Amino acid sequence: MSAPSPGRFIVLDGVEGCGKTTQARLLAERLQQQDIPHLLTHEPGGTPLGRRLRHLLLEEEAEMTPLTEAFLFCADRAEHVATVIVPALLAGRWVICDRFSSSTFAYQVWAGEVDPAHFRAMDAIAREPLKQVPGEQTGQGQPDLTVILDLDPAAGRARKMTPGSPPDKIERRSAEYHHRVREGFLCYARDLAGAAAVIPADRDPTTVLGEILVHLGLDA
Numbered sequence: 001m002s003a004p005s006p007g008r009f010i011v012l013d014g015v016e017g018c019g020k021t022t023q024a025r026l027l028a029e030r031l032q033q034q035d036i037p038h039l040l041t042h043e044p045g046g047t048p049l050g051r052r053l054r055h056l057l058l059e060e061e062a063e064m065t066p067l068t069e070a071f072l073f074c075a076d077r078a079e080h081v082a083t084v085i086v087p088a089l090l091a092g093r094w095v096i097c098d099r100f101s102s103s104t105f106a107y108q109v110w111a112g113e114v115d116p117a118h119f120r121a122m123d124a125i126a127r128e129p130l131k132q133v134p135g136e137q138t139g140q141g142q143p144d145l146t147v148i149l150d151l152d153p154a155a156g157r158a159r160k161m162t163p164g165s166p167p168d169k170i171e172r173r174s175a176e177y178h179h180r181v182r183e184g185f186l187c188y189a190r191d192l193a194g195a196a197a198v199i200p201a202d203r204d205p206t207t208v209l210g211e212i213l214v215h216l217g218l219d220a
Contacts, residue, residue, distance in 0.1 A: 004092030006133045007037070009085065010216070011100040014149035015182050016171050017156030018201045019208065023149065024098045026209045030218065031094055039088045042098035044076040046084055058168040066112030070119055073104045078126035089133045101127065102146055102188045107170065110184025111177050137195050147212055148189045149201035153178035156201075 010027070012020040024040055031038040045054035053076045057069060064072075077100070088095050101123050108114045127141040137144045154175065160167065189196040197215045201208055213219065 004090075006135060006138070007089045007092050007094040008135075008145070008216075009089055009095045009097070009130070009133070009138060009143040011097045011102065011143045011146040012149065012212075013099055013102040013106075013146060014185060014201060015151055015153045015156045015178060017159035018149040018151040019159075019205060020149050021098050022205055023147075023208060023212060024096050026205060027096055027212060030209070030213065031096075034218070036094055037092060038094040038096060039084070040096050040098075041080070041084055043080060043100055043103070044073060046080045046097075047076075049079050050076045058170060061169065063169075066108045066114045067118065069112065070104055070108040070114045071122065073108065074119075074122040074126045077101065077104075077123070081127055082129045086129045086132055089130075089138065097143070100143060100146070102148065102185060105188045106181045106184030110187060111180035142192070142195060144195070145215060146189065146192055146196045147215065148185045148196060148198045149208065150182070150186065150198050151201040153182050 012024050012027070014020050021042075024042075028038055028040045043050070044057055045051045053072050057072055057076075085095050085097065104123060105116075105119060109116055109119045124141065130138050130141045130143075133139070135144060157171070157178065160171065186198065189198050197212075199208060199211045199215075
């Protein structure tokens with residue numbers, strides 16, 4: 001019996017409040033309707049170890065340097081890629097991931113000023129198992145498509161201000177920091193060229209989903 005064709009690895013990313021989690025859910029629902037096997041996951045926290053790292057990174061009040069953050073995010077990614085993402089892709093499932101390497105670049109490198117060379121080295125190690133998955137992008141250790149949902153950070157942060165949902169310690173950082181995060185995402189997308197899509201997120205979710213589906217070659 002032949003092995004199934006590998007699935008596709010799709011990342012949704014962007015500034016706080018851009019709607020990536022909503023779009024990940026909507027995309028998963030569309031794949032379900034089309035009988036495409038899939039997995040919906042996220043970073044940090046897509047594994048048991050990752051959930052503990054997520055607490056350290058976002059909820060634990062003790063501050064850490066941007067380089068320490070980058071190491072922990074890449075440790076989360078290494079476990080996530082090896083134990084969740086690659087097995088699902090090799091089993092023929094599409095993987096939809098809420099945040100990935102693009103976030104570490106935007107937050108810790110571009111906004112946090114971690115040396116890009118340090119980031120590239122540790123992130124490449126974390127993504128190395130993706131090369132087991134046949135594909136133009138996965139063969140290079142990259143997602144098949146990274147979607148950056150672009151939004152003014154002030155608008156995104158306003159969306160997230162809901163009663164009973166206090167901001168985490170990264171969300172509480174300055175407006176200038178989040179402005180630089182947006183710049184970082186756009187820079188990362190430019191570097192990926194055809195493997196990335198920048199989609200304006202200041203519209204209704206159905207319209208945004210329609211553009212994502214076009215980039216994936218799926219019927220909107």
